[in-house]
Amino acid sequence: MRQSLRLSALVSAFALVLSAAVGCGDSDDSGKGGQGLEKSTITVAALPLADNVGVYIAQKQGFFKEEGLKVEVKPVQQSTQAIPALIKGDVNVIAGANYVSFLQANEKGTLKLSVLAEGATLSSHTFDLLVMPDSKIRSPKDLEGKKVAVNILNNIQSLTLNAILKANNVDPSKIEYVTVPFPQMAVALQKGQVDAIHAVEPFTSGTEKELGARVAVDGGTEPVTDLPISGYVSTQDFAQKNPKTAAAFQRAIIKAQKLAVGDRKVVEQALPTYTKIDAKVAGVITLPGYPTSLNATRMQRTVDLMLSDGLLKQKPDMKSILFQPTA
Incomplete structure (x- = not known):
């Protein structure tokens, strides 16, 4: 009887230890936003343009938080100014990055480009x-x-x-x-x-x-109407080492883009918070298009135009450049 009681006590004690161990594991995950992300905090360099309103909408609406992400935004005047910081790792993502400069940097070997999400396309008067x-x-x-x-x-x-x-x-x-x-x-x-x-x-x-x-x-008339012009970019090294983090960021941006497309008022409210556009002007300006997916066919238009204009010497491997989350 005593042996049975002792065995029962040992089993109970082991169960408590196991439970505590599992609890510690849960605690570690919650330290990463509860999503098991490789990085729970990332830094995004962003331009004061309507192109990358998605990052500010995602911030305000709590879309990053829902994904377990904390995003620190650093304003920059030119997207290319942030390339050294991106390579060094001081910045993880550049918002509003123009595709021409970054595809050229990729071809030159300055960086191995990873486009996490599309930001804007040309519309009339963009x-x-x-x-x-x-x-x-x-x-x-x-x-x-x-x-x-x-x-x-x-x-x-x-x-x-x-x-x-x-x-x-x-x-x-x-x-x-x-x-x-x-x-x-x-x-x-x-x-x-x-x-x-x-x-x-x-x-x-x-x-x-x-x-x-x-x-x-x-500047948004044919033959360049709806042409992809800028997006949210990182390096392939970052995306490969932090696939869950990159995927979480992509989901939050796409959710913000969908909101921007469906409700202009959300965009109008966000613009004055990070640009010199006041509320009255925000209500009447022409906005770019906000893609709600990462589309290879659409992106190829920009690549083809660059090739024909001599801004690229060779056709880039878009499959490796466009970030696709693993299942």
Whole structure:
């Protein structure tokens, strides 16, 4: 009888130890957001543009939190400025990263690119070519021999504008592109340092309001309508070492993008929190498209345009570049 009681006590004690061990395991998981994520905290470098509103919506709506993620957002003025930090690991994701620069960096071997989610596609007036009100530039043809300001040379801006120029029988080589950061474009236009600026929101509305500038060319017209222009990118090393974290981030962004597509008010409320767009302007500006999936066919359009424009020498392996979560 005593032996039976002793055995029962030992079994109970073992069960308690096992339960405690399992409890410790649960505690460790909850320390990673309860999702078993490799990293529960990530740093995202983001531009003050409408392109990457998804990251701010996901933050405000608690979509990251639902995935067990804590996201720290660091503002940057140019997505390429964050590449060294991305490679070093100080930044894990870049939001609003233009595909041209990052696909080029991938081809050069500067980094092995991983696109975690699409951010924005071109819609009419997403990009606008602005000129002073008394300018004689009124069509693509009038741009020949003129200076046009872009944020970064040989980038998504010149790529898409060149496509529009070609569609209108204008030789892009007759345009002189000049590097001017978005916040400085209005001043450069006013001082006559450039003849036109290739602007995005909130700088388009700001320049129109301050200078009375007008749209000479809609930068979102055919043949570049709905073209993927920017997204949420990381490195393949990060995605391979942290697949659950990358997948959690992707799910949260896609959920935010779906909300942005279905409810413009959510976007309008988010924009003033991280850009210079006030509530009134947010209610009337043209927004880009917000893709709700990572689509290889759609992304291939940008790649093909880059290849035809000489911005890529070889066709990249998009299968390795587009992040696909494992089942």
